[in-house]
Amino acid sequence: MATWQQFEEEAPRLAAAVRARFEAHRHHVLATLRKDGSPRVSGTEARIRDGQLTLGSMPGAVKARDLRRDARFALHANPGDGSMDGGDAKVAGRAVEVADHAFRLELTEAVLTSVQDGERLLIQLWRPGSAVREIRRS
Numbered sequence: 001m002a003t004w005q006q007f008e009e010e011a012p013r014l015a016a017a018v019r020a021r022f023e024a025h026r027h028h029v030l031a032t033l034r035k036d037g038s039p040r041v042s043g044t045e046a047r048i049r050d051g052q053l054t055l056g057s058m059p060g061a062v063k064a065r066d067l068r069r070d071a072r073f074a075l076h077a078n079p080g081d082g083s084m085d086g087g088d089a090k091v092a093g094r095a096v097e098v099a100d101h102a103f104r105l106e107l108t109e110a111v112l113t114s115v116q117d118g119e120r121l122l123i124q125l126w127r128p129g130s131a132v133r134e135i136r137r138s
Contacts, residue, residue, distance in 0.1 A: 001093055001106035002128035005051030011110070011126045018077070018110050019048060021089035025078035030055065032066035032073055040066060046075060046105070053091065053105040054098075067095040067103060075105065087114035 008015040022028065030044040042063040046055045055075075057064040067073060071094040079088055091110045095103040112124045116136075123135040 001108055003051055003104075003106065004048055004053040006128060007107055007110055007126065008051070010128070011132045014110065014112060014124050014126055014132050017087055017112050017124075018089040018091065021077040021086055021112070022046060022048065024086065025080055028078050029076045030063055030073060031076070032063050033070045034066060035069065044075070053107070054103060055095075055105065056102045059101060061101070064097075064101050064103075068097060071095045073105065087112040089113075 002010070004015075007018075026045055027043050028046055030042050030046075032040050032042070034040050040062065042061075044055050044057070044063065046053060048054075053075075072092075073095050074090060074092040077089040080086075089110070089112050091105065091107050093106045093108040095105055098104050108127065110126045114122050114124075116122050119138065121137040123137070125133045125135070
C-alpha cells in the first residue's frame with residue numbers, strides 16, 4: 001500500500017491527472033463492503049492534503065462502520081458532465097481511521113480511463129512499486 005505522496009513520486013503525470021479529476025468536483029462515490037460482503041456505495045468528500053488522501057464521515061454513518069470492519073474501499077471521482085475528456089478516475093486500497101470518523105486512504109491502485117481521438121480507450125493503471133501500465137482498446 002502507498003500514500004498519495006508515494007503515488008505522486010512514482011507516477012507523477014498519472015497522479016496529477018487523477019488528482020485533477022478528484023479536485024474538479026467536491027462529491028465522489030465510495031464503495032465499501034457490508035457485513036455480508038455485498039457492496040455499498042455512498043456519496044463522500046475526499047481531500048488530498050500533505051501527501052495524504054483522506055475522507056471523513058458523519059457520526060453514525062454506515063460507511064465508517066463498514067471501513068472499521070473491513071478497510072477495503074474503492075473511490076470513484078465524480079465524472080461531472082459524464083464526458084471522458086479529463087478521464088474517469090478511481091483509486092482503491094485500505095482505509096485507516098486516524099481520528100473519530102476521519103480516514104487516511106492507503107492506495108493499492110489508481111486507474112485513469114480516457115477516450116483518445118474520440119474512439120480509442122486508454123486505461124492507465126498504477127500499483128505501488130510498479131511502473132504505470134497502459135492498456136489501449138479500440
